[in-house]
Amino acid sequence: MTLWQKLAGTALVMSLLLTACTSEPPPTSAPTQDEPAEEGQTITVINPVSSENQGNPAAASAENKNNRYQIQTRLTDFQLLSATTGLAWGCTRNELRLYITEDNGKTWTNISPAASVPFPTTPEYGKDIFFLDPNHGFIVRNPAGSGDTIVLRTTDGGVTWKVTSFPGNGEVKAMVFADPSNGWILSEGNSRENGQRSLFATDDGAQSFEALLGGTDPVSLLSSDNPSGAPGLHSSMAFTSPLRGFVSEIKEGLPSLYITQNGGLTWSRNDRFFNLDKYSTCDSFTIGTVSFFSGNGREGWIPVGCSRGNSTKFNGYFTDDSGNTWTLAPFKLSWQTGLNEKLTPTFLTRDEGWTILDSTVYHTTDQGASWEALPESEKLMETLKGYPEIVKLQFFNSRVGWLLVAKEDQQRSLLMQTKDGGQSWQVL
Numbered sequence: 001m002t003l004w005q006k007l008a009g010t011a012l013v014m015s016l017l018l019t020a021c022t023s024e025p026p027p028t029s030a031p032t033q034d035e036p037a038e039e040g041q042t043i044t045v046i047n048p049v050s051s052e053n054q055g056n057p058a059a060a061s062a063e064n065k066n067n068r069y070q071i072q073t074r075l076t077d078f079q080l081l082s083a084t085t086g087l088a089w090g091c092t093r094n095e096l097r098l099y100i101t102e103d104n105g106k107t108w109t110n111i112s113p114a115a116s117v118p119f120p121t122t123p124e125y126g127k128d129i130f131f132l133d134p135n136h137g138f139i140v141r142n143p144a145g146s147g148d149t150i151v152l153r154t155t156d157g158g159v160t161w162k163v164t165s166f167p168g169n170g171e172v173k174a175m176v177f178a179d180p181s182n183g184w185i186l187s188e189g190n191s192r193e194n195g196q197r198s199l200f201a202t203d204d205g206a207q208s209f210e211a212l213l214g215g216t217d218p219v220s221l222l223s224s225d226n227p228s229g230a231p232g233l234h235s236s237m238a239f240t241s242p243l244r245g246f247v248s249e250i251k252e253g254l255p256s257l258y259i260t261q262n263g264g265l266t267w268s269r270n271d272r273f274f275n276l277d278k279y280s281t282c283d284s285f286t287i288g289t290v291s292f293f294s295g296n297g298r299e300g301w302i303p304v305g306c307s308r309g310n311s312t313k314f315n316g317y318f319t320d321d322s323g324n325t326w327t328l329a330p331f332k333l334s335w336q337t338g339l340n341e342k343l344t345p346t347f348l349t350r351d352e353g354w355t356i357l358d359s360t361v362y363h364t365t366d367q368g369a370s371w372e373a374l375p376e377s378e379k380l381m382e383t384l385k386g387y388p389e390i391v392k393l394q395f396f397n398s399r400v401g402w403l404l405v406a407k408e409d410q411q412r413s414l415l416m417q418t419k420d421g422g423q424s425w426q427v428l
Contacts, residue, residue, distance in 0.1 A: 040412040041088075042072050043099065043108045043428070068107065073097060075413050076122045077129075078404055080396040085134055088404075088415055094118040100134060100158065105417060105428030111158025117141060117150070126236060126289060127174055136180045138206055140172045149187075153206040155180070167209055168198050174237035174247070181205050182242040184212075184264055186235060199264050203242075212264045236289040240297035246323055248290040248302050255287045255304050259323060273317065273326050274304070282306040288314075288344040298322045303344040311335040312342055316368055318350050331368035333357070339389045339408065348395050354422055356393060356403075359384045361422040380416070380425040387414050395422075402428075 047067050078088040088108075089098040096119040099108040119141055123129040131137040139152045139161075149166040166172075170187040177183035182203055189196035200209040239245035247258045247267070257273040260266060279285075288303035299320050305312045313335045317326040334357060336343065345368070347353035353364050355371070359381045362371040380403075384390075387405035391413065395401035399421050406413040415428045 040072055040074050041414055041428075042070055044068055044070050044106065045099065045110050046107050047110070074411060075404060075415055076391070076406075077125055078392060078394070078402055078415060079125050079129075079131060080394050080400075080402055081131060081134055083396050083400045086402060087131060087137075089123065089129070090413075091119050091122040094120060096123065096139070098139075098158065101428075102134070104419075105415070109158070111154070113139065113152050113161045117152070117163075126176065128172060130175050130177055130183075132177055132180060136177075136205075138175065138177060138183065140166070140175055140185065142171055151185075151206050151209075155205070162207075164206055164208065166200070167211060168200055170196070170198060173235045176237045176239050176245075178239040178242050182239075182263075184237065184239060184245065185209065186237055186247065201264055213267075234287055236287075236291075238290045238292060238300070240292055240300075240322065244297075244322070246290045248287050250285060250287055253284065255285050255302075257290070257302070257326070270326070275328075278328060279306055281308055283308050286312065286342060292323075293347075293349055299350045301347055301350065302326070305342065305344070307341075308335070310341070311337045314344055314355075316345070316347070316353075318367065320350060329367045329369070331364075332370060333362070333368070343390050343393070346393050346395060346401075348398065352398065354393065354395060354401065356390055363422060374421075374423050377423065377425045379427075383414060383416065383425070383427065387412065 045068065073092070074090045075088045076090040078086055080086045084104050085100070085102045087098065087100050089096060091097065095115045096112050097110070098112045100111050101108045121142060123139055128140040128142065129138070135155060135157045137154050137158065141150045141152065143149055149168060149172065151164045151166050152161045153164065154161050166185070168185070168187040170189045172185055172187045174186040175183065183201070183206060185200045187198045187200070197213070198211060199213045201212050202209050233250040235247060235249040237245065237247050243261055243263045245260045245264060249256055254276065255274045257270045258267045259270060284307045286305035286307065290300065290302045292300035299318070300323065301316050301318045303314050303316055305314045313331070313333065315331050316329045318329055319326050331345065333355065336357065340356070343356065345353050345355035351365055351367050353368060355362050360376065361374045361380070363374055364371045383405060387407055389406045389408060391404040391406050393401065393403050399419055401418045401422060403416040403418070403425065404413060405416065416425045417428050418425050
């Protein structure tokens, strides 16, 4: 094949991708169900407005009641953006189905990228998908054996999506944005034996990326003391400003935390974050997402699980000085087993949090030192009998929270909501 033919082929592929990511609305006639044989989430969808309307798609089209239809779909993840606004998504036949609601789940707008952009795996929040607000969102499409990694971006709430080729050739492990312009993507080489970790940054809203570490220079991120060491497990990343960021992971079997103060150019390990002497009976450890509470760059937390046999118990590490120091807060909770053994508690502030054990919701207001069992919710108990796996629990404020539950085979799911702090629940 000549050079001209290769260039022409590349141009054709990019042209198709860019054309596919316009906001052409789906047909107004009611479509067939995503998975006709399933019994799962039934949602009312409203078609998005055309790309000429740069306003809020859900609000703009909600007036047209004839522009609504119901579908039954399987959701695999969600993210709350406000007390009334949230995202939910899943994949059907390699198509990403992404929806947004701004009225507590009464109606949803389909803001999915075009079906011509296939997704071999379903995006995970904080790894392959990240939204700063209802308008600014980013999605990574990881390749699966073939193809290139691409980044899709929207600045109008999914009315339009634009495509950027990602310069890395490894699998993306974490993605975060500090603001609409500044973001970071952490990727890992295809072979874990090579120990290569790469960090890429953008300062133009994912229109282009610069390799900070790794990439053309095979330096192992977060492992300057042992460049040939294997990357860690369960990596998560958070940035509280364009300069200050954190990565948490399991490194050589132990929870580890790294910090940068120059936008990701160099990293240092916080050797005082985790003290193994405080744990005497753990066979292994798990670590949750490093996160800072909404609108607060000083206070944050990281859940750490201690596993013994087939059971796990979580504690929390909290900071109130922008991540300089972290304090262990032992949670007075029982050991977790079964399908929800690795379910981490969720915290709204450094003091207030929730978790679910069996079918009971527990609430704390003293950083996990004590937990109050909330009154039993008949709807929650009934739903958990049919959907026993808890996929995710998140609260946006002290009253509003969402819960995603699923069946063991992951083919069916239900999204639930509470408006009274976890005392009662309803299916969205």
